[in-house]
Amino acid sequence: DGGITQSPKYLFRKEGQNVTLSCEQNLNHDAMYWYRQDPGQGLRLIYYSQIVNDFQKGDIAEGYSVSREKKESFPLTVTSAQKNPTAFYLCATRHPLGANVLTFGAGSRLTVL
Amino acid sequence: QKEVEQDPGPLSVPEGAIVSLNCTYSNSAFQYFMWYRQYSRKGPELLMYTYSSGNKEDGRFTAQVDKSSKYISLFIRDSQPSDSATYLCAIAREGGSYIPTFGRGTSLIVHP
Numbered sequence: 001d002g003g004i005t006q007s008p009k010y011l012f013r014k015e016g017q018n019v020t021l022s023c024e025q026n027l028n029h030d031a032m033y034w035y036r037q038d039p040g041q042g043l044r045l046i047y048y049s050q051i052v053n054d055f056q057k058g059d060i061a062e063g064y065s066v067s068r069e070k071k072e073s074f075p076l077t078v079t080s081a082q083k084n085p086t087a088f089y090l091c092a093t094r095h096p097l098g099a100n101v102l103t104f105g106a107g108s109r110l111t112v113l
Numbered sequence: 114q115k116e117v118e119q120d121p122g123p124l125s126v127p128e129g130a131i132v133s134l135n136c137t138y139s140n141s142a143f144q145y146f147m148w149y150r151q152y153s154r155k156g157p158e159l160l161m162y163t164y165s166s167g168n169k170e171d172g173r174f175t176a177q178v179d180k181s182s183k184y185i186s187l188f189i190r191d192s193q194p195s196d197s198a199t200y201l202c203a204i205a206r207e208g209g210s211y212i213p214t215f216g217r218g219t220s221l222i223v224h225p
Contacts, residue, residue, distance in 0.1 A: 031211065033212075040121055040217065041217055042117075042119070042201065042216050042217040042218060043201070045212060048210070048212060050210070056210070090157070100145040100147075100213050101145075101159055101162050102213060104156035104158070107154070107156045109154070
């Protein structure tokens with residue numbers, strides 16, 4: 001069953017802790033993206049990666065880090081430097097021949113206590 | 114000015130109504146226009162995709178692009194309670210880094 005798997009679905013974190021959100025895909029897509037979604041707001045780009053071992057900052061990269069060691073995986077770390085991390089996080093991929101259409105995972109909801 | 118503007122709603126309509134959802138954008142360089150549907154606590158799923166201008170129809174859904182006015186629309190005919198969701202428009206340029214810009218999303222409620 002092809003698709004994008006995000007885990008965990010729900011995550012609670014204490015202030016000052018780093019957490020890593022997983023994004024795995026078996027679609028063989030080169031490009032991967034991380035977006036953040038807050039209530040009443042659109043999707044804001046955190047990081048994106050066009051190919052393995054390369055990634056670029058998006059509009060709101062401060063307090064986040066990523067890695068792209070494998071084509072299938074693009075984990076996102078929310079560091080303690082992120083001042084307001086409670087949000088819904090979405091991972092997406094883009095088909096190499098699919099213009100600018102993104103396919104999204106089911107999302108991970110992070111709550112900081 | 115934001116690159117894409119979308120009224121967040123909520124928009125509440127009775128079952129069977131025709132729904133019109135809209136976005137405006139600021140840069141004429143955009144060539145790709147998309148509509149995503151997002152149910153609560155789920156990831157967005159692609160509904161409609163249009164390149165350049167014109168109309169596209171898929172079942173009860175019609176996407177329209179008016180590049181002269183920088184205005185895109187999604188029409189839903191015979192709306193159903195199962196259409197209740199948030200609808201996000203997205204736009205992207207030709208070439209470059211292929212990064213779509215999303216609207217805020219419009220919350221639609223279709224009541225029986």
